[in-house]
Amino acid sequence: MNTKFIALLIIIGLSLGGIAYFSSKETSFLLLDASELAASSSQYTDQNLRVRGFVQVGSLVREGKKARFTLELNEKAIPVFFTGDTLLPDAFKEGARARVDGKLENGVLVASHVEAKCASKYEAGYAEEK
Amino acid sequence: MNNLGTILLASSLAVLFFSIIQTTYGLLKGDRKGIELGRLALMTNPAIICLTFLVLLTQLMRSDYSNYYVVMHSSEHLPLFYKMTSIWSGSSGSLLFWNLILNVFTFIVLWQTRKSIQDRIPIMNIILAVLSGFFSFLAVFYSDAQPFREFQPQAVAGRGLNPLLQHWAMIIHPPILYIGYVSISIPFAIAMSALVSGQLSEDWMKFIRKWTLFSWFFLGTGILLGSKWAYEELGWGGYWAWDPVENASLMPWLLTSAFVHSVVIQERRGMLKFWNMILVILAFHFSLLGTWITRSGVLEGPHSFSKSTIGTPFISYIILSFLFFTGFVIYRRKSLNPERNLEAITSKEGSFLLNNFLLVLSTAAILLGVFSPLLYGKEFKAPWFNSWGVPAGIFLLLLMGSAPLLAWKKGAGSVFFTTLLKPFFAGVFGAGAYILFYSHAFIKPSAGYGDVLSEIYSVLTVGIGIFTLAGIFQEYYRGTKARKEQNPEESFPVAAYNLLIKNKRRYGGYLVHFSLVLIFIGYAGNAFKQNTSIKFYYELSPPTSEEVVYSSIDKGILGGYQIEATTLKIKPVLISGIGTTPNIQNVIVSQEGTFTIYRGNTKEADLVTERRFYPQISHLTGDFETHIPTSEPAILSFAKEDFYIQLGAIEKADMSSENPDLPLMFMNYYFTGNSQAEKLSLYLQFPKEIVANLEIWINPLVKLIWIGSGLYFLTGLFLLLPVGEKKTKKVEVVI
Numbered sequence: 001m002n003t004k005f006i007a008l009l010i011i012i013g014l015s016l017g018g019i020a021y022f023s024s025k026e027t028s029f030l031l032l033d034a035s036e037l038a039a040s041s042s043q044y045t046d047q048n049l050r051v052r053g054f055v056q057v058g059s060l061v062r063e064g065k066k067a068r069f070t071l072e073l074n075e076k077a078i079p080v081f082f083t084g085d086t087l088l089p090d091a092f093k094e095g096a097r098a099r100v101d102g103k104l105e106n107g108v109l110v111a112s113h114v115e116a117k118c119a120s121k122y123e124a125g126y127a128e129e130k
Numbered sequence: 131m132n133n134l135g136t137i138l139l140a141s142s143l144a145v146l147f148f149s150i151i152q153t154t155y156g157l158l159k160g161d162r163k164g165i166e167l168g169r170l171a172l173m174t175n176p177a178i179i180c181l182t183f184l185v186l187l188t189q190l191m192r193s194d195y196s197n198y199y200v201v202m203h204s205s206e207h208l209p210l211f212y213k214m215t216s217i218w219s220g221s222s223g224s225l226l227f228w229n230l231i232l233n234v235f236t237f238i239v240l241w242q243t244r245k246s247i248q249d250r251i252p253i254m255n256i257i258l259a260v261l262s263g264f265f266s267f268l269a270v271f272y273s274d275a276q277p278f279r280e281f282q283p284q285a286v287a288g289r290g291l292n293p294l295l296q297h298w299a300m301i302i303h304p305p306i307l308y309i310g311y312v313s314i315s316i317p318f319a320i321a322m323s324a325l326v327s328g329q330l331s332e333d334w335m336k337f338i339r340k341w342t343l344f345s346w347f348f349l350g351t352g353i354l355l356g357s358k359w360a361y362e363e364l365g366w367g368g369y370w371a372w373d374p375v376e377n378a379s380l381m382p383w384l385l386t387s388a389f390v391h392s393v394v395i396q397e398r399r400g401m402l403k404f405w406n407m408i409l410v411i412l413a414f415h416f417s418l419l420g421t422w423i424t425r426s427g428v429l430e431g432p433h434s435f436s437k438s439t440i441g442t443p444f445i446s447y448i449i450l451s452f453l454f455f456t457g458f459v460i461y462r463r464k465s466l467n468p469e470r471n472l473e474a475i476t477s478k479e480g481s482f483l484l485n486n487f488l489l490v491l492s493t494a495a496i497l498l499g500v501f502s503p504l505l506y507g508k509e510f511k512a513p514w515f516n517s518w519g520v521p522a523g524i525f526l527l528l529l530m531g532s533a534p535l536l537a538w539k540k541g542a543g544s545v546f547f548t549t550l551l552k553p554f555f556a557g558v559f560g561a562g563a564y565i566l567f568y569s570h571a572f573i574k575p576s577a578g579y580g581d582v583l584s585e586i587y588s589v590l591t592v593g594i595g596i597f598t599l600a601g602i603f604q605e606y607y608r609g610t611k612a613r614k615e616q617n618p619e620e621s622f623p624v625a626a627y628n629l630l631i632k633n634k635r636r637y638g639g640y641l642v643h644f645s646l647v648l649i650f651i652g653y654a655g656n657a658f659k660q661n662t663s664i665k666f667y668y669e670l671s672p673p674t675s676e677e678v679v680y681s682s683i684d685k686g687i688l689g690g691y692q693i694e695a696t697t698l699k700i701k702p703v704l705i706s707g708i709g710t711t712p713n714i715q716n717v718i719v720s721q722e723g724t725f726t727i728y729r730g731n732t733k734e735a736d737l738v739t740e741r742r743f744y745p746q747i748s749h750l751t752g753d754f755e756t757h758i759p760t761s762e763p764a765i766l767s768f769a770k771e772d773f774y775i776q777l778g779a780i781e782k783a784d785m786s787s788e789n790p791d792l793p794l795m796f797m798n799y800y801f802t803g804n805s806q807a808e809k810l811s812l813y814l815q816f817p818k819e820i821v822a823n824l825e826i827w828i829n830p831l832v833k834l835i836w837i838g839s840g841l842y843f844l845t846g847l848f849l850l851l852p853v854g855e856k857k858t859k860k861v862e863v864v865i
Binding site for chain 1: 471472480483488502503509518521525778789
């Protein structure tokens with residue numbers, strides 16, 4: 001009976017694990033810094049990316065709900081096209097710290113969702129000082 | 131005051147150190163007096179920690195800006211109540227709070243065992259002393275856990291309490307959750323004392339079952355309260371986001387749920403002794419891990435504090451302690467052998483085992499999801515957790531429904547016709563009725579693959595839920611009938627009541643199942659959730675008061691609802707209530723949209739939703755720094771669904787450039803300009819035309835979640851309170 005039971009556990013475990021594994025491609029983000037993405041952009045095509053960086057000053061062009069800007073970190077930058085499917089947050093400004101969710105297409109990060117923190121607030125935060 | 135607090139913390143560490151040495155010495159030499167002295171020292175520590183807590187509380191209430199913690203987490207403009215609750219809004223304060231609760235429980239358990247002469251009690255004392263000592267150690271040596279750091283020179287203003295935490299549920303949610311987290315330490319210490327001393331007889335089992343039930347109850351209540359808060363305060367239309375901090379509290383709850391079930395198997399069938407030890411160890415360390423996740427800030431989430439110095443010592447303690455006690459379980463494995471083996475998969479034991487397996491597997495999967503950003507740079511979104519969590523949950527629901535109906539030792543075949551058949555038909559019938567109901571009442575999602583799957587899950591959940599409810603009803607009915615046959619003088623309701631009171635563990639447990647089924651059916655409504663965002667066009671009205679008023683005649687439609695925009699005001703709200711003089715430190719700028727909701731031709735309500743901008747004050751200069759936005763959704767609740775709206779971003783009408791900073795403009799308008807003409811010119815600087823985004827959700831069956839949550843609280847309380855069941859011998863004798 002114990003072997004039968006263990007076999008049952010394995011079947012349940014494998015099927016749930018299988019669901020989790022196969023859905024993970026669509027339901028997870030690869031976390032990257034803008035500099036990492038800019039350095040080797042070719043290997044990150046066709047994946048969900050969540051890229052951190054700063055909105056380069058002077059790069060932001062709004063076209064209605066859509067927007068184009070450059071995300072930079074450590075002097076390396078990647079161009080971003082924002083599709084306008086969601087709203088850009090209030091804190092989204094040039095120079096702000098941003099987290100961009102999207103996919104890389106022809107060297108441009110096509111993003112549907114952007115989160116931002118204005119630089120001063122990020123530093124103040126709720127955190128205790130180091 | 132700072133010095134007093136620091137000295138108290140240091141003396142707590144010294145007292146605990148003394149207690150550990152004394153108890154160890156007493157154990158090694160077999161010296162009763164040494165052990166007794168160690169115990170008394172440990173019993174003094176709660177008083178010291180209480181005093182420390184009071185010192186910090188006093189500083190917060192007096193807004194003593196010479197204390198770093200007070201400066202960072204409170205402000206003189208807060209109402210007294212929030213000044214006090216900010217004691218658990220920051221890292222060091224909440225670690226002190228952890229220590230306080232631990233010491234209260236330690237005191238209780240030491241009192242309960244004061245007459246016990248069992249050899250395992252001193253070991254329990256050591257385990258508790260080490261744990262509390264660790265927290266005092268952090269508070270003395272690590273800056274992020276020190277609540278009494280001096281702020282020099284004294285700050286001019288406090289940074290205030292995180293506005294998200296200024297909500298009634300946030301006042302009681304953290305303490306309740308913390309009580310849940312911390313109280314696991316007690317059953318853990320008792321079980322480990324038995325393990326380490328090798329006294330593995332079963333007489334302490336009942337005692338740790340009660341304590342585990344206690345923390346299971348508080349964890350569950352805390353989690354459900356947290357959901358309620360998220361739903362009413364965060365303004366994103368949901369109640370559970372699989373956020374790291376939510377997961378941190380869910381994991382120990384799942385493990386304690388597993389434990390309260392598997393302990394029944396140990397008591398009844400003598401199986402799972404090894405497993406139960408592992409579960410207690412896991413539950414305790416996951417509760418520590420939860421505190422670590424919340425307080426070390428290693429994982430970025432909305433609640434997390436930024437990276438802090440306590441991360442490394444804390445995780446080291448967790449890992450070392452886990453390895454030590456797991457090692458002991460393996461060392462003692464021979465005395466933990468099962469008395470019997472499993473005889474049938476579909477027996478009661480079998481279903482309990484499966485339930486344990488699923489709960490622990492889910493915990494492991496959540497753990498993987500929580501740590502994946504650290505482990506391999508990937509972040510899993512909520513749909514990933516749902517992808518395996520929903521089928522696992524449905525399976526658990528099936529077990530919840532069937533386990534009470536199955537027989538010990540025998541397979542399901544033997545009881546199918548006597549107990550399972552009627553609930554089974556009820557479930558099938560219920561699922562059918564649900565399909566009819568929702569295709570009538572809710573709008574079906576588009577026929578994408580994922581939507582069809584979630585529709586199937588939804589029907590399965592409701593069907594199995596009704597199967598479970600029918601099973602519970604049948605159990606009650608049979609139990610009551612059997613009782614009435616034995617006691618013919620009792621009327622039916624009296625017999626039902628006595629049945630519940632006299633067999634609280636069994637029938638009270640069914641009531642908890644009942645509340646969980648309601649919650650699950652509420653979750654199933656998510657398959658028919660609708661969400662959209664509508665833009666409304668507003669024009670600036672002429673000035674009439676100090677409020678800036680925009681008005682609109684736009685309409686929008688979602689589902690059967692029509693939404694009519696009327697006004698949008700930008701206005702001041704005082705943090706500490708009406709009557710105080712407004713200044714830049716205590717004025718919240720509120721964007722308040724009013725919408726009239728129609729269903730068909732009948733007007734249902736005027737809903738008011740806000741975005742509030744709390745001032746962040748610099749603690750160094752007392753000047754305004756920036757605004758922190760929060761959401762105030764409006765919810766129109768019906769029996770079948772909630773209509774939920776939240777005002778979103780406000781744009782310029784041509785959407786050409788970045789959104790106007792209306793809160794800042796309002797501050798300017800409100801605080802400057804002395805003459806009428808100046809005010810008017812400032813008023814006219816506001817954009818003439820704006821577009822406001824309104825996020826709208828229709829959330830079916832949400833009400834069942836809150837009803838189920840309330841019931842969970844009540845039934846859990848009923849299980850814990852010492853009503854009913856024959857009084858066993860006094861607890862002191864039991865352990």
